[in-house]
Amino acid sequence: MYETIVIGAGQAGLAMGYYLKQHDHSFLILEKNSEVGEMWGNRYDSLVLFTPRLYSSLPGLELKGNAHEYLQKMK
Secondary structure (H helix, E strand, O other), X not given: OOOXXXXXXXXXXXXXXXXXXXXXOOEEEEOOOOOOOHHHHHOOOOOEEEEEHHHHXXXXXXXXXXXXXXXXXXX
């Protein structure tokens, strides 16, 4: 039995899982795709996020590079 069930393994769902783990809560993250991040592979190649790395990083997993630059899809 879980104390918390998180729907979606996107940025918000993964961040929630990170903080739940820090507080020793039992939780389950449900994702409709077969892998976390799978959806990004289906996006167009010229994709650029509209928020800089500083705000696009996950807790405990900062994105490398200039914190004020915008991320592009990796091919």
